[in-house]
Structure formats: C-alpha cells, structure tokens
Amino acid sequence: MWCLGAYVNVNTPEPIPVIINESDSCHTHSKTNADSFVVLVEDQYQADLLLDALCSDPVIDRQFGVVEVRWSNRDEDIIQYIGKGLAHLALVKENLMNAFATDQTYGYKVIGAYQNYSAYLISVKEKPIINKQYLWGKKLGLLDYPSSRSGHIIPKGMLKSLDLSEQDVKITYANDHNELRKLLASGKVDIISSYWQEEDSKKFSQNYITRIQENVSGAKWYLKMDTQNTDLVCEMQKILLMLSPNMGSEYFNHMSLPDECLLIEVPQL
Amino acid sequence: MTSPQLTSYKYTGYFFILWIMFQGTYSTAKYFQHQYEASLFTLNIEKRIALDISKLRLANPIFNTISHPPSVKRYIDQLNLYLTEQDSNVKLLKLQNVSIDIDGAYLTRNSTLTPTGQKIEVSIAVFKWPYLTTLTPIALFLALIFTYLNYKIYAKGNNADNNLSEPSAPDSPVKLSINLHDKTLNNVKFGKKVELSNKPFCFYVALLEYCIKEPNPLLNQSKDVPEDIIALANKYFYRLIEIGHTKRKRPDFSTNLDKTLSEIRATLDAVFLHQPHEKELFYPPKAQGEGSRSKLHNYALEHIDPSHLEIIGK
Numbered sequence: 001m002w003c004l005g006a007y008v009n010v011n012t013p014e015p016i017p018v019i020i021n022e023s024d025s026c027h028t029h030s031k032t033n034a035d036s037f038v039v040l041v042e043d044q045y046q047a048d049l050l051l052d053a054l055c056s057d058p059v060i061d062r063q064f065g066v067v068e069v070r071w072s073n074r075d076e077d078i079i080q081y082i083g084k085g086l087a088h089l090a091l092v093k094e095n096l097m098n099a100f101a102t103d104q105t106y107g108y109k110v111i112g113a114y115q116n117y118s119a120y121l122i123s124v125k126e127k128p129i130i131n132k133q134y135l136w137g138k139k140l141g142l143l144d145y146p147s148s149r150s151g152h153i154i155p156k157g158m159l160k161s162l163d164l165s166e167q168d169v170k171i172t173y174a175n176d177h178n179e180l181r182k183l184l185a186s187g188k189v190d191i192i193s194s195y196w197q198e199e200d201s202k203k204f205s206q207n208y209i210t211r212i213q214e215n216v217s218g219a220k221w222y223l224k225m226d227t228q229n230t231d232l233v234c235e236m237q238k239i240l241l242m243l244s245p246n247m248g249s250e251y252f253n254h255m256s257l258p259d260e261c262l263l264i265e266v267p268q269l
Numbered sequence: 270m271t272s273p274q275l276t277s278y279k280y281t282g283y284f285f286i287l288w289i290m291f292q293g294t295y296s297t298a299k300y301f302q303h304q305y306e307a308s309l310f311t312l313n314i315e316k317r318i319a320l321d322i323s324k325l326r327l328a329n330p331i332f333n334t335i336s337h338p339p340s341v342k343r344y345i346d347q348l349n350l351y352l353t354e355q356d357s358n359v360k361l362l363k364l365q366n367v368s369i370d371i372d373g374a375y376l377t378r379n380s381t382l383t384p385t386g387q388k389i390e391v392s393i394a395v396f397k398w399p400y401l402t403t404l405t406p407i408a409l410f411l412a413l414i415f416t417y418l419n420y421k422i423y424a425k426g427n428n429a430d431n432n433l434s435e436p437s438a439p440d441s442p443v444k445l446s447i448n449l450h451d452k453t454l455n456n457v458k459f460g461k462k463v464e465l466s467n468k469p470f471c472f473y474v475a476l477l478e479y480c481i482k483e484p485n486p487l488l489n490q491s492k493d494v495p496e497d498i499i500a501l502a503n504k505y506f507y508r509l510i511e512i513g514h515t516k517r518k519r520p521d522f523s524t525n526l527d528k529t530l531s532e533i534r535a536t537l538d539a540v541f542l543h544q545p546h547e548k549e550l551f552y553p554p555k556a557q558g559e560g561s562r563s564k565l566h567n568y569a570l571e572h573i574d575p576s577h578l579e580i581i582g583k
Contacts, residue, residue, distance in 0.1 A: 001291045001408065005298025011356055013309045016317040019347050020324045144334045175326060175337035 024048070025068040026055040033065030040070055040081045040090040042219075047071045049243050059235035073176075075147045082108065088224045089236060094217045096147055107225040111233055112240045114218035115254045119150035120209040122200070123191045124184060128210045132162045135169055141180050141189035144173035149216050151177060155193035158212050198250055218251070284416040291408035299403040303358060307395045310352065310359045311378060314393060317348065318364065322384055327365050331386040341367040363392035373397075442576045444547050445540070447474060449508060449582030456540045456547075457579070463539045467509060468520045469532040475501035475522070476533075476553065477570065477578060486569035490556070494523045512582065530568060550577055 024047055025036070037060055041047050047069040054060050054067045070087075072078060078096060081087040085106035102108040121128040128134065143151030159169065172189050174180040184192045185203055195216075196209055221240055223233060237257050244252045318325075325344060326337035341364055349360045349369075359378075360371055375394035382389040446455040452470050453462045465473065479498045480486045488495070502522040509515055522529075530553050541548035550573060556566040 001294040001411070002298045004405075004407065005295040005403070006302050010302060011306055011358075013306065013313050013355060013357065016313050016348065016351060019317065019344060019351065020321055022324070173333065173335045175335055179337065 022072055023068055023070040024051055025066055026051055027066055028055055028061040028064055030061055030065045033063075035064045036066035036068050037064040037089070038068050038070065038081075038087050040072070040078065040087040040092070042073050042091060043071050043248075045248050046091070049246060050239075053239050053243060057235060057239065059231050063229075063232065075145055082106075082222070085224060085226075090222050091219055092222060093147060093149070093219055095149065095153075097220070097222060102222070108222040109225045109233075110220045110258055111223045111237055112221035112244075112255050112257055114220070114244075114252060115256070116215045116217050117150070117195045117251075118214040119154040119193060119212045119216055120196050121155070121191050121193055121212060122184060122196070122204055123208045124187075124204060125208070127208045128191050130158065130162070130210060130212065132164060135159070135162065135164060135191075137169065138191055139170045139172060139189040141172050141174055141183045141192035143177070143180065144175060150195045151180065151193055154213050154216065158193075280416055280420055283419060284412055287415050288408060288412035291411050292404065295405055295408055296400070296403045300398055303398050306357075307359050307378075310355075310357045311380075311393050311395075314348065314352075314359070314361055315380060315382065315391060318361075318389070318391060319382055319384075322382070322387075322389070325364075327387075327389060329387055336365055336367060338367045341365070342369060345369050358396045360394045360396075361391070362394040363390065365389055368392065443579045444577045445551050446579040446581060447477075449474075449505070449580070450512060452509070452514060454536055454540045456544070459544070461540050461542065463536050465536050466532070467506065467515055467517075468522070469529045469536070471502045471505040471509065472498070472522055472529050473533045474505050474580065475499075477551070477573065477580075480570040480573045481575050481578075483569075486571070487567055488569040490526060490566055490568060494526060499523055508583070550574065 021044075024044075037054065039047075039050055039054070041050060051067060051069045054069070060067060070081070072081075075096070078090075078092060079100065082090055082092055082097060082102050083100045083105075085102075085108075090108070097103070097108060121130065140155070142155055146152055159166075172183060174183055174192075177194050180192045180194055181200070181203070183189045193212065196206070200206075221236070223236055225233070241255060241257070244255045321344070326334075326340050328334060328336040345361050345364055345367065346369065352360055360375075362368055362371060362375075362377060371394050374397040376397065378393045378395055380391050380393070382391060443457050446457050447453070448455060451464065452467070453464050454473075455462045475498045476488075478501050479495070482497075488498075499522050503519060506515075506519050533553060534555070537548055537552050541551075551570065553568040553570060554566070
C-alpha cells in the first residue's frame with residue numbers, strides 16, 4: 001500500500017519552460033537564404049504588426065530568408081542591439097543613438113521620425129510654477145530609467161538649474177508613463193513630469209500643466225545602411241507609413257520621412 | 270445463541286482495522302508524495318524566477334529602479350497558467366511586492382532569492398493536502414479479501430479440532446459421556462451419540478469402572494470374567510430397570526464375551542468416527558495375531574483416565 005501511494009500516479013514536475021518571450025520570427029519565401037532581418041521595437045504589439053507585414057514583403061523576400069522581430073524597453077537591451085549593430089531596423093530614441101555614434105559605427109540612418117513633443121510638469125489641483133519656492137518640498141514623480149527625456153533628463157536638468165537638490169523635493173520613481181499618471185491620480189505625488197497626450201484631458205486638466213521644454217525629439221526609425229540598399233529604405237518607409245497609424249498610440253499617427261527616398265509616393269500607387 | 274453474533278462483530282472489527290491500516294498506509298505515502306511534489310515544483314519555480322530575474326521589471330535598490338507591477342503580475346499569471354496545466358499543487362503567490370489572489374485553501378511558503386545586491390521575496394502557495402481524494406477502493410478491497418481469507422482459515426481450524434455447536438466448554442477434559450437415561454455413548458466435543466443395547470451397555474460401564482478402580486487390570490478372554498465386573502454390570506442393569514428401560518430378567522454377563530466386546534467396539538467406532546486417538550482411551554484392545562497368543566490377550570482399558578469420562582444417571 002505504501003508503494004502504491006508513493007510511486008503510482010505521481011506527478012513529476014518538468015523544468016518550467018521559458019515564460020518571458022521577447023522575440024518572434026517568420027520565414028520568407030526564400031527558403032535557401034539564411035540571412036535574417038532583425039527588427040527592434042518597443043513592445044509585442046508593434047512587433048506583431050511588423051512581423052506580418054515584413055514576411056509578405058517582396059523586397060524582404062528577395063533579400064532575406066528569415067525575419068526576426070524583437071521587443072524590449074530596457075535600455076540595457078537597446079544599447080546592445082544598436083551599439084553592436086545587431087538590429088537592421090530599430091525604433092529608438094535619438095539620444096541613445098547619439099550616445100553610441102551609431103551613424104558612424106554601423107551606418108544607422110533615420111528613415112522615419114515621429115514629431116517632436118514637449119515635456120510638461122502636470123498637476124491635479126493647480127498649475128505648477130517652475131521656481132525654487134514653488135517646487136521646494138513638493139512630491140515629484142519621475143521615471144526610473146535615465147534615458148527618458150520628458151520623465152527623467154529634462155526634469156532633473158530643471159531641478160539642477162533651479163539649484164534644488166534631490167533632498168529638497170521628494171522624488172518618487174515610476175516605471176513608465178502610465179504608472180506615473182497613476183501616481184498622480186492617486187495623490188501619491190503632487191506633480192509629475194511627462195509628455196501631454198490628448199487622452200490625458202479625460203483625467204487631468206490642460207490648464208494645470210506647465211511646459212518645461214519644447215521640441216524634445218521623438219522616437220525615430222533607424223535602418224542599418226552598411227550598403228546602399230535603397231530598395232530596402234524605400235520599402236521600409238512604405239511599410240512604416242502604412243503601419244504607424246495602427247501602432248497603438250495617437251503619437252505614431254504623424255510620421256515624417258527624410259527626403260532621401262524618392263519613392264515617398266509609393267503608398268499612393 | 271450469542272456466538273454467531275460475537276463472531277460477526279469480531280470480523281467486522283477485523284475488517285475495519287485492516288481497512289484503516291491499508292488506507293492509512295496509502296494516505297501517509299500520498300501525503301509524503303504531496304510534500305515531495307510541492308518542494309520539487311517550488312524548486313522549479315524558484316529556478317525559473319532566478320533565470321528570468323534580468324528580464325523581470327523588479328525593484329533594484331542598487332540602481333534606484335522600482336518594480337513594474339503590471340508586467341510582474343502578467344509574469345506570475347503566465348507562470349501559474351503553466352503550473353495549472355501541469356496539475357501542480359503549488360502556485361506562485363507573490364514576487365517582491367506584487368501578489369495575486371488565489372482561490373482555495375493553501376499554506377504559504379516564503380523564500381528569498383538573493384542575486385548580488387538584491388533581495389527578492391518569493392511566496393509560494395502550497396495547496397492543502399486533499400485528504401478525501403486519497404481514499405482508494407484498493408484498500409477496501411484488500412481489507413475485504415484479508416477478512417475473508419482469515420475467516421476461511423479460522424473456520425477450517427475450528428472444524429478440525431472443535432465443533433462450534435458443542436455447548437460444553439472447549440477445554441473440558443470430558444471426552445466420553447455415558448448417559449444411563451437413554452443408554453447412549455456420547456462424544457462430548459463433537460456431539461456424536463450412539464445408543465447401545467442393555468447387555469453390552471451394562472458390561473461396558475462395569476468394565477470402565479473396574480478398570481478405573483484396579484491399578485493394573487488383567488482381563489483375559491480365555492479366563493472367566495472377574496466377579497467384580499459381573500457385580501458392577503448387574504448393579505447397572507438394576508439401575509436400568511429402575512429408570513424403566515427394561516423389565517426382562519438379568520442377562521448372564523459372563524457368557525458371550527466376544528460378542529459383547531465386539532458390539533462395544535462397533536459402537537465406539539461409530540462414536541469416535543474421526544477421532545481415532547481419543548477412541549483408543551476407551552476402546553477394549555482387539556486380539557493381535559492368532560492361536561495361543563490370543564489366549565494371553567488383555568482386553569482391559571489400560572489407558573483409561575477417569576477425568577475423560579462422565580457417567581450421567583448412576
């Protein structure tokens with residue numbers, strides 16, 4: 001009876017397989033081509049959109065055998081991808097690309113840019129004032145990753161220019177812009193530093209925002225141009241122009257294209 | 270009669286003890302198996318989390334980063350989904366400051382993962398051991414079989430040396446009871462009764478009594494029957510007349526000795542049909558061999574022990 005209980009109908013656990021998935025791939029029709037086209041985007045939603053479009057694209061089909069789309073929002077990962085030229089196409093903030101001089105090392109060129117935006121201090125009950133007296137002792141919500149401009153670099157610069165040390169304001173960190181807005185709405189902070197988007201007016205008043213800096217450059221699409229692969233540039237621009245309105249945020253609706261490619265009219269054909 | 274009832278109680282008790290024993294062993298084994306399984310799953314979960322730490326958006330005081338609850342929660346849910354598919358008895362309950370709600374009764378096991386410079390608290394819910402699900406029909410079945418086998422063996426043993434319907438106490442030394450009221454020889458333990466006719470009956474009772482009294486009785490068929498036996502036999506015959514068995518005149522006990530003895534032997538054969546050893550105690554020995562030696566033959570009951578005998582109605 002003991003053996004029956006101890007050894008019969010026993011559930012032996014297998015090692016738990018990978019749970020966090022950060023890439024997806026598909027094969028083009030060029031079965032013999034082993035070259036893969038690596039794309040880096042911010043999240044899985046963008047990745048899925050691109051994967052479908054790229055695998056059925058004739059130019060990609062001619063040049064590559066596999067399309068691999070990876071997504072990550074960790075600075076560490078993005079630095080590896082662009083700093084080592086691992087991604088062929090990447091949606092990255094300009095300051096990170098500049099930091100690694102990627103135009104010189106791997107010939108990354110901007111093939112599409114989203115509009116510049118402004119960084120604001122946002123509050124709930126009054127319009128924030130940018131001076132030392134007002135900000136002294138206030139609870140300020142910022143982002144915890146240092147590459148964020150509107151949520152980290154610009155407000156930190158503002159505090160420095162006002163001669164406010166980190167002890168003079170109470171800084172609470174959040175992980176992304178949504179979390180930042182939750183902090184503000186729940187009253188855990190008095191002010192947050194972020195961008196302003198239309199849907200914010202449902203929860204917060206546009207009268208209670210104060211611009212810190214305008215013309216912060218938006219995210220940009222970079223293509224690795226180690227060869228003069230103009231076919232690929234134009235094809236990518238066509239695809240990005242087509243997909244951008246569906247990318248999940250109103251911000252992506254307005255993409256501007258540098259005039260290098262003469263085939264901007266392609267989508268209208 | 271209470272004995273069949275007692276027997277049934279005995280076997281019911283026996284069955285329940287066996288059942289509880291089998292079921293208890295099985296359940297205990299299952300309990301340890303449950304604990305072992307839980308610790309294996311727990312190790313696997315911790316291993317998975319340890320492998321994923323660089324990808325998880327958890328707070329890290331070294332870099333002043335804070336956790337991202339939605340993505341951590343999604344991670345916990347995905348992990349638990351896998352565990353549910355694997356029929357696991359544990360689930361991930363809490364990772365750092367992000368916890369989820371789990372239905373059902375469980376015990377919480379806490380542990381801490383310590384990547385360099387970080388402490389990551391992990392809580393794992395171990396579901397309570399489902400006692401009732403370990404009830405197995407096998408235990409019931411085995412208990413039934415063993416009870417039945419035991420009953421069979423016991424009943425067989427009983428038949429061999431003792432009859433259950435016998436009222437007298439099983440350890441009573443009385444093996445042969447002689448009843449003057451109905452002129453029967455009675456095998457006490459097995460309830461076998463056989464009637465004997467007047468002459469051999471009286472002679473046999475007299476023979477028994479004589480052999481008990483005499484230290485070394487020597488009875489030879491070629492010699493006359495001792496007076497003492499004849500007197501005893503007469504005495505018992507008068508007793509039979511008193512009881513009302515006969516009105517006929519007293520037979521001559523000294524004649525036809527062979528016939529009388531063989532009638533007695535035949536009756537004893539019938540009374541102790543399956544107990545030859547016990548029969549020997551009461552059986553007038555037969556002559557061995559032929560000729561002159563048979564003249565020396567002693568038909569006295571040399572092994573008689575008064576404690577094995579009972580005479581009712583003297």
